[in-house]
Amino acid sequence: MKDIILETGSIKKQVTLQGNSEGLVFDNVGELIKAQSLGVSYTANFIDGGFTLNYNIYGTLKAVCARCLEEFELPVNISDIKFYSPETQEINVSEQLREDIILFIPQNTLCQNDCLGLCQICGTSKNKKACGCNDKPMDPRWSKLKDLIK
Numbered sequence: 282m283k284d285i286i287l288e289t290g291s292i293k294k295q296v297t298l299q300g301n302s303e304g305l306v307f308d309n310v311g312e313l314i315k316a317q318s319l320g321v322s323y324t325a326n327f328i329d330g331g332f333t334l335n336y337n338i339y340g341t342l343k344a345v346c347a348r349c350l351e352e353f354e355l356p357v358n359i360s361d362i363k364f365y366s367p368e369t370q371e372i373n374v375s376e377q378l379r380e381d382i383i384l385f386i387p388q389n390t391l392c393q394n395d396c397l398g399l400c401q402i403c404g405t406s407k408n409k410k411a412c413g414c415n416d417k418p419m420d421p422r423w424s425k426l427k428d429l430i431k
């Protein structure tokens with residue numbers, strides 16, 4: 282994405298600066314995030330103690346479920362406010378957005394909280410049908426024996 286950088290000098294002059302952008306694309310926000318098209322609206326203010334940046338990021342991320350590997354849509358709606366000292370020369374909005382998006386993406390992206398994942402034996406998505414395989418975890422007392430067989 283092209284960087285959104287606000288010169289604080291111009292905010293000082295106008296006291297409030299507003300803007301918005303559609304179709305933001307962020308690279309390298311996570312292996313499980315495929316495609317994205319996000320929007321942002323922001324307001325920068327000049328107040329006595331420095332600058333504030335209010336923003337809202339909205340849209341949908343296309344993510345891959347960590348359990349069943351199906352693609353699903355992850356809605357994004359992040360609102361945040363940041364403070365900058367009066368000495369700040371410029372505010373890099375894009376950098377701030379990127380940080381928030383990375384924090385927002387769960388470590389384990391799941392299509393639903395109770396996603397059943399894939400069968401360990403036949404690979405069928407257990408959300409779609411019961412495959413009937415017996416893939417219950419083995420009694421730990423047997424795992425030593427299993428290692429011997431390998």
Ligand SMILES: [Zn+2]
Nearest residue numbers: 346349392396
């Ligand atoms: Zn899933």
Ligand SMILES: [Zn+2]
Nearest residue numbers: 400403412414
């Ligand atoms: Zn199975």
